[in-house]
Structure formats: C-alpha cells, structure tokens
Amino acid sequence: MSETLNRSTIKMTASPSIKAFACIGGKKEKQGPKADCFDRFDEDPYFGQKTFEQGESELQKRTVELAIAKAGLKAEDISFMFGGDLLNQCIGTTFGLRDFNIPFLGIYGACSTMAEGLLLASIMADNGIGGNLVAVTSSHFCTAERQYRLPLNYGGQRPPTAQWTATASGSVVVSAKDKPPYVRACTIGAVADMGVSDTNNMGAAMAPAAHSTIARFFHDTGMSPQDFDAVVTGDLGKVGSRVLCELLQKDGYDIRNRHNDCGLMLYSFDEEDVHAGGSGCGCAASMLCGYFLPRLQNGTLKNILFTATGALLSPISSQQGETIPSIAHLVWLSSSAD
Amino acid sequence: MSETLNRSTIKMTASPSIKAFACIGGKKEKQGPKADCFDRFDEDPYFGQKTFEQGESELQKRTVELAIAKAGLKAEDISFMFGGDLLNQCIGTTFGLRDFNIPFLGIYGACSTMAEGLLLASIMADNGIGGNLVAVTSSHFCTAERQYRLPLNYGGQRPPTAQWTATASGSVVVSAKDKPPYVRACTIGAVADMGVSDTNNMGAAMAPAAHSTIARFFHDTGMSPQDFDAVVTGDLGKVGSRVLCELLQKDGYDIRNRHNDCGLMLYSFDEEDVHAGGSGCGCAASMLCGYFLPRLQNGTLKNILFTATGALLSPISSQQGETIPSIAHLVWLSSSAD
Numbered sequence: 001m002s003e004t005l006n007r008s009t010i011k012m013t014a015s016p017s018i019k020a021f022a023c024i025g026g027k028k029e030k031q032g033p034k035a036d037c038f039d040r041f042d043e044d045p046y047f048g049q050k051t052f053e054q055g056e057s058e059l060q061k062r063t064v065e066l067a068i069a070k071a072g073l074k075a076e077d078i079s080f081m082f083g084g085d086l087l088n089q090c091i092g093t094t095f096g097l098r099d100f101n102i103p104f105l106g107i108y109g110a111c112s113t114m115a116e117g118l119l120l121a122s123i124m125a126d127n128g129i130g131g132n133l134v135a136v137t138s139s140h141f142c143t144a145e146r147q148y149r150l151p152l153n154y155g156g157q158r159p160p161t162a163q164w165t166a167t168a169s170g171s172v173v174v175s176a177k178d179k180p181p182y183v184r185a186c187t188i189g190a191v192a193d194m195g196v197s198d199t200n201n202m203g204a205a206m207a208p209a210a211h212s213t214i215a216r217f218f219h220d221t222g223m224s225p226q227d228f229d230a231v232v233t234g235d236l237g238k239v240g241s242r243v244l245c246e247l248l249q250k251d252g253y254d255i256r257n258r259h260n261d262c263g264l265m266l267y268s269f270d271e272e273d274v275h276a277g278g279s280g281c282g283c284a285a286s287m288l289c290g291y292f293l294p295r296l297q298n299g300t301l302k303n304i305l306f307t308a309t310g311a312l313l314s315p316i317s318s319q320q321g322e323t324i325p326s327i328a329h330l331v332w333l334s335s336s337a338d
Numbered sequence: 339m340s341e342t343l344n345r346s347t348i349k350m351t352a353s354p355s356i357k358a359f360a361c362i363g364g365k366k367e368k369q370g371p372k373a374d375c376f377d378r379f380d381e382d383p384y385f386g387q388k389t390f391e392q393g394e395s396e397l398q399k400r401t402v403e404l405a406i407a408k409a410g411l412k413a414e415d416i417s418f419m420f421g422g423d424l425l426n427q428c429i430g431t432t433f434g435l436r437d438f439n440i441p442f443l444g445i446y447g448a449c450s451t452m453a454e455g456l457l458l459a460s461i462m463a464d465n466g467i468g469g470n471l472v473a474v475t476s477s478h479f480c481t482a483e484r485q486y487r488l489p490l491n492y493g494g495q496r497p498p499t500a501q502w503t504a505t506a507s508g509s510v511v512v513s514a515k516d517k518p519p520y521v522r523a524c525t526i527g528a529v530a531d532m533g534v535s536d537t538n539n540m541g542a543a544m545a546p547a548a549h550s551t552i553a554r555f556f557h558d559t560g561m562s563p564q565d566f567d568a569v570v571t572g573d574l575g576k577v578g579s580r581v582l583c584e585l586l587q588k589d590g591y592d593i594r595n596r597h598n599d600c601g602l603m604l605y606s607f608d609e610e611d612v613h614a615g616g617s618g619c620g621c622a623a624s625m626l627c628g629y630f631l632p633r634l635q636n637g638t639l640k641n642i643l644f645t646a647t648g649a650l651l652s653p654i655s656s657q658q659g660e661t662i663p664s665i666a667h668l669v670w671l672s673s674s675a676d
Contacts, residue, residue, distance in 0.1 A: 002465070002466075002467055004417065004466070004467055004468050004469075007414075007416075007417045007418065007441060007468065007469075008417055008418045008441035008468065010467055010468075050658070051658050053654055053655065053658065054658065054660075078345075079342065079345045079346055080345065080346045080526045084444075084446055086427075087652065087654075088426040088427070088652045088653070088654065089424075089426070089446070089448065089650065089651065089652035089655075090446045090650070091650070091651070091652045091654065091655045094529060094650035094651075094663050094665075095650075095655065095660065095663060097529055098529040098530075098531050098650075098663040100528075100529075101528050101529075102528055103345060103346035103525075103526040103527060103528045104526070104527070104528055104529055104665065105445070105447070105454060105458070105526060105667075106422075106445060106446040106447050106454070106650070106665075107443070107444060107445055107446065108422055108427070108428045108444040108445060108446040109443070109444045110427065116443060116444070120443070120458075123462070123465075123467060124461070127339055127340070127461075127465040127467070128339045128340075128342070129339075129340055129342055129348055129461060129465070130342050130345065130346065130348075131342070131345075187441075188418045188441040188442070188443060189441060189442070190438075190439050190440055190441045190442055191432060191435055191436040191438075191439075191442055192436075193436050312427065312428070312429070312432035312433075312436075312444070313427065313429070313432075314425065314426045314427035314429045315426070316391055316425075316426065316429065317391065317427075317429045317433065320388070320389050320391065320392065322392075322433065325432050325433060325436040327432075327442065327444075329443075
C-alpha cells in the first residue's frame, strides 16, 4: 500500500517502473535543439488527416501505439489508460484513442496533464490495480492557436511574453517494479490563483502553483533540492521560471543551479519566434519521454522532480474578465528503486 | 489491495464508504418530480454571479461545501478531490474549486464524470491513498446550450430526440469502510463509437458504450441483473434506454424490469419541454446523490449498478463531420459491505 504523507504526497511502496516511453513531434520540433530526443517526426501539420484537430488525434494515436510497441506489448495487454489534452472536450485524446478498445479514464489538467496521468498510473501500478497502464497527452500549435488565440490565417502578432505551443505528444507505459526508470513518489497540486489575468503571460500565472507543489513535496518528505540532479518544470518559460526560483528561494529552497524548464529546452531562442519558450501538454510530455526518462534509464541522471504546470483558464473565462487559476503536479523519478 | 478482474473491473477489498453526498439544483429541477431529492435549489440561473459560467462554478462550489459539511468535515480534512464538467477546459470545476486549497485532479468524461470521479476516489480509498476524498461534477442548461448548440437568445427549436441539460451539481465524500452506502466494485469503460453523428440524438450514440461496460461487468464478475435491485444509467434518455435494453437482451442479460435512467427520472415528460429526457453531468450526479445514495444508506435498496455515460464529442468535431465517441463507467453500490 502506498503511503500518504500529509494530505497528498504519496510515497510509492514498490516503485513502479516506466516500462516504455515514446514521443513524436512536428516540423518545428525537428528543427529545434532537442531533435535527437524524439522517436519520430511528421512535418505535415495535418499528420495525414483533413483537419488540424484530426491531425492531433492521429499524433496521439501514433504515440500510444509506439509506446506500447516499445514495451513489447499489444493493445490488449494494457489494462486501462489515462489521457487528455488542451482541446475543448479533450477531442485530441477521445478521438485519438477510440480505436484501441482499451478502457480509458479522461483527465484534464491543461499542460500539467503528463504529470497527472503519470502519477495516477503510478499509484494504480503501485497498488496492483491493473497490469500495464498507459498515460498520454499531446498538443498542437495550430489547434491551440485557433482555439485559444486567433486562427493562424489572421496573422496576429505575438507579444514577447507569449509561449509557443509544441506540436508533440508523449506517452508512457507504467507497470509494477521491474527495471529503471522508477516512480518513487508524487505530490498532487491544489488550484492556485494569484490574480494574473494576462493570457500572454501564463508562465507568471503558473509559477505560484509550481512553487506551492514543489515546496509541499520538500516539506512532506523532508528532502531538499540537493537530493535531486534536476528540478524540472514544464512549462513556465523564461518569465515563470525566474518567478519560481525566487519564490522557492524565499522558503529556503535554492533550486537555481538545478532547475530546468521544458519550455526553455524544446526550442532555440536565437532562431525561432518562440518568445518566452515552449508550452502545451506536448512540450513537457516530449521532454519527459525524450530527454529525462532515457537519462534516468541509463543512469546519467539519478533523481529528478518532474513538475508539470497547467493554466486552467478558457477563452470564455478570460473574456469574462477572470484571472488564471493554475495547477502543478509533481512526480519524483529515479534510476534506483530505493 | 483491490483485485483486478480481467483488465479493468476492480473489486474493492474493504468496500469504501460514501460518507456524505449532496446535490443542488436549479429552477426547472425544483419544478420536477424529483424535487424532494435535492438538498437545495437556487432559482437564479446566475447563482448570484455575473455570468452563467460563473454561476455554474458557484453551484459546484456550494455543492462541495455542503457535501463536506454533511460529512462533518472541513476543507482541510479532504486529502484531494476529483472533478470535471462539460465546459471548455472544465472551467465550471477549476474556477469552482479554486478557493478550497484542496489538492485536485481534473477529470474529463463528459456526462460520465460522476461515475469516473466516484470510481477513482473509491479505488484510492480502498487502497488507503489519502483519507477523505471528494468527487464532484455539475452541468448548467444555459452554459451548455451556449457552448454546444445555440445561445439561448437565438430561440432555436429543439428536435424530439434532444435531451435537456440539467442545472445541477452532485458531490460525494468517500473514505475507508465505515457505514453504508458502500462501493463494492467498478468497471472502467473503453471509448465506443458506432458511427452515430446526430448531436441531437446522443442517447443512441452512448447506448453502445453503456452496453459494453455493463456486459463486461457481468462477464468479469459472473454476476447477473438479478443480483441488483436497479441497473441505473445516466443519461441515455428514452431513445438510448431502449437501445441499451435490446443490446443487453441479445447477450442474455435482461435488465428491462430493473433498468432506470437518470435522464428519465429528473423531469416530468408531460409538462416540460424536455423531449428525450434530462442530460448533463449534473443529471446523473444529482440522481445518484439525491435519489439512490439515500436509499442505499437506509437499506431501501440493497445493490445497484450506477453507470454514467458520456458523449466525447465537441462542437468542432461535429462541424468537421465526425461521429460521436462515447464512454460509460460503472460503479457497484451496496447497502452492505460484503
């Protein structure tokens, strides 16, 4: 039985394994500095389909297929899966996963979805619920721009604090303890809202959520930043990352020399119009599955905290003058099981 | 440790208790035949707020507050909670729950959300993860019409197969085994899509998902309809209910004399413009929390299967000519723990 510390930091008893992981990206991701982290690319933003939305579903479907295949499994070997995305009613996921006939639990955590799915699958695996479990998420620049901001055809200009939504998907297969990487613990975040209402500055809106969840993990476990090779967030971007480090500094947790933000990793700032960094569920998911998990698997990294952050707004809430509630979920990943 | 039968039917070991439950409705629900099932009503569709969406958040907030109070608890006694709704990016939930400072996991299952949240909370409680856990969902006629169909001001006519979205919210507090009602098992559904594309006939689209999940539960557990006082669905309405009974009949499961659909319970068909019945996350949630759970608590009902169904479409997917993927999650509820 997993052990619950305080209210919502859950220590795994038997350290479930991430049996396989996969990530697929689009054209811009292929041109970026982390191109070698991706399993595959498709430079067609439609992924062979008729619409961008159908393309995102296809992207997510291919990523799950690849993760399951890399685990040496078939769809019928998966007990159930967790998935979600940024689109209204999560259609990237529901249409992407409909052909698998795998029992499915839909989740919504905006860009925190990868951490939410991974922690839920890990708790299940640690308690022997089901056998092999899948978590997946995706984002797509063209579907996100149309839905959250302006259709691409409009040609609107983006302010310097805006982030670039990744066209990418990441998926993991989690099972009972086997080989590294292992999931050691997680902290479920609470909704935080510090009153930021600028939808072009979501890093600042999400930093307090990341701060609250990371500080709570350190408090609940008695661990400190020095116990980790990297404290990873996704996706605070430039602005939010600075705010997070300052907030944790005030609590006595100095993460500055080990902080990494997936939004700052995925793209090159010199050459591309990415402004404050990458974002979207697929950004943190692809950096987790393409960069961090392989390094935990081969032991280059020993322990990391993966904290994905989500801005829980909608275009309607912003039009109605609301501020931006945010959330962050944390997973402690390790190359060793104890 | 809960026992997993086949892939995704999970038998509880220690039968978690639903410690408290609450539901709040709107004006039409107050005028309906199940008015005495609600804890409270607010006849103001804005619930004292400025917009319908803010009203739905307020409705959900009040329902969670009431459920926690009925359990004799405070917000800080809740380990974490599961919630979601029909609105784009689930803003009914994220804004409704932001003031609680309770760790939160967002879920999306359209109108299956109450069953999804309840089964996740129950699995956690059965395995000692956290202490008291909350699940909540809501729907609102005015927000749903604006988002999925037409703004109310437009005055569009509704076809006879259309269902009426309930303005209602339901919430439960789940904890380790204590008093009835108890959660005995659950079955996680897979996405089903039989090619129905008429968004005014979602009952027909969702019936195959309900069929698949209920048949799988009977298959996995070896139980039969005769073991239950009621086989409850929400919300198939008139059309979908008939389809479900016929599909199960073909498998040899006759549920006709014990089938109940939340969409057929909430409103009176003679007097109101509800056509094929009620719908929306709040319909199944309020009938669960207002009608079924009290009867399981006092022993009037011994065992029921509660299967909430969700149509996983979005307006964009329908505009792009897609069919309607659906899902159904099942929870076995009982007045006895074993």
